[in-house]
Amino acid sequence: MAPDFGTGAGEPAPGGAGRPDRLDTEVLVVGAGPVGLMLAAELARGGVDVVVVEQRKAPSTESRASTLHARTMEILDARDLLPDVGTPPNEPNGHFGGLPLDLTLPSTHPGQWKVPQTKTEAVLEEWAISRGVDIRCGHELVAAGEVGEYVEAEAVGRDGVLRLRARYLVACDGEDSTVRRLTGVDFPGHDAGRELLRADVDGIDIPNRRFQRLERGLAIAWRNDKGVTRVMVHEFGGAAGPRTADASFEEVATVWKRVTGEDISGGTPLWVNSFGDASRQLASYRHGRVLFAGDAAHRQMPVGGQALNLGLQDAFNLGWKLALTVRGQASEALLDTYHEERHEVGRRVLANIQAQALLLLGGPEVEPLRTLVVELTGLEDVRAHLAGMISALDVRYPVPGPAHPLLGARLPHTVVRSGGRDHGSTAELLRARGGLLLDLGGTGVRVPAGWADRVTTVAGDPEPGSLPGEPGAVLVRPDGHVAWVGRSGDGAGLAEALDRWFGPARPPAP
Secondary structure, eight states, X not given: OOSSOSSOTTOOOTTOOOOTTEEEEEEEEEOOXXXXXXXXXXXXXXXXXEEEEESOSSOOOOOOOOEEXXXXXXXXXXXXXXXXXXXXXXXXXXXETTEEEEOXXXXXXXXXXXXXXXXXXXXXXXXXXXXXXXEEESOEEEEEEEETTEEEEEEEETTEEEEEEEEEEEEOOOTTOHHHHHHTOOOOEEXXXXXXXXXXXXXXXXXXXXXXXXXXXXXEEEEOTTSEEEEEEEETTOOOOOOSSOOOHHHHHHHHHHHHOOOOTTSXXXXXXXXXXXXXXXXXSEETTEEEOGGGTEEOOOXXXXXXXXXXXXXXXXXXXXXXXXXXSSOTHHHHHHHHHHHHHHHHHHHHHHHHHHHHHOOGGXXXXXXXXXXXXXXXXXXXXXXXXXXXXXXXXXXXXXXXXXXTBBOOOOEEEETTEEEEEHHHHTTSSSEEEEEOSSOOOOOOGGGTTTEEEEEOXXXXXSSTTOOSEEEEOTTSBEEEEESSTTOTTXXXXXXXXXXXXXXXXX
């Protein structure tokens, strides 16, 4: 993470009146983890001036989340970031509460992809910097609040106090969010009652275990290609009290020996932590000019990598909406749809994670339930339902309009062609800034001139059978979700959809 890029302290944001002791910007993002970096890059891509403040002085060496699901891989593809990710291992089989589950569904990237969080952060950081994002590391936020039409904040760094003023602040600062504490927003839910201890250990030789339930507890272990073994252990009946610090390796080794009978105390711990089954979610993701994304908005047990993927998808939903609002092209009502859409998705994910925590950490009393779940996941409809939930491929937002299989859902993969010309795949078409109007049925529908600065028209034929319901014409938001479907050439409802998602039409030039 590179310190002090871009705009220097005291320089005004574009069009703003800066002061020598203050850094003005349009959006202040707190937290330079994957979620904050994704959001900052999306905002900068939309033409917004962004400053990120991060408490850490250097990149984390811990790779707590190592799984990217299909929808997240599609998102990275839509921003042409997959070449930077490389060719990570793909695993079609995941789990639900420790029970095997085939995650394969129609997608360009089905299943799950093993990408260390350190790699994800590096890719997103480079993308953000290339877009001109100003990242300030080693700055701890100590104050933040709305003052008139701005948010003012203070962060303490190596050179003293950095004072900032922004039109909006977005908290992406994790489950122990400083912004959440400073603003006192309502964060209902419950704290952890059970926990898993976790460590990466060098120099030990133990069998690989995938969710092995033993008499005294749950044990998980696997060795990577560098010879480092990740161990996770839960002792049945063990309660999780409030921690003032991460677990110690001595504690991990002690519990591991009680559960498995193996002694790993002679290994070298590279990092150690613990995580519990706490479940909390903000009552609102937006509080005036302060918004929340990722673990700052919801706290959950990181089962199957859902926490990281949920946060990245929060940022992808918010980025284009906040950019349009900041640029004055859309009203603040567009920001309210961020909460409306992502809060419900988060609620559903937290519910499935709580169910998985019970299956995973429950003692012998949950065995009948586990047996039943195994039987149910043998039914294709049940398997596909759970796979869609975990991969986020089934997310459908409540978009107004006549019912259609595509409305509110992500646009499935297709390639658009016309007259022998290949216009590109779904992901490639989304790489242009703004929305898309796809005339896929020769309807003749085109984007009215007043929105042509925000939405591009592409006409052609999709791959046969790739899209359900013979859509005709499709309006696609910058996040890939379908905002309007028209089957005829009259474009009925298109102007209303454009106004809702992209702001009012630009007046014609005099």
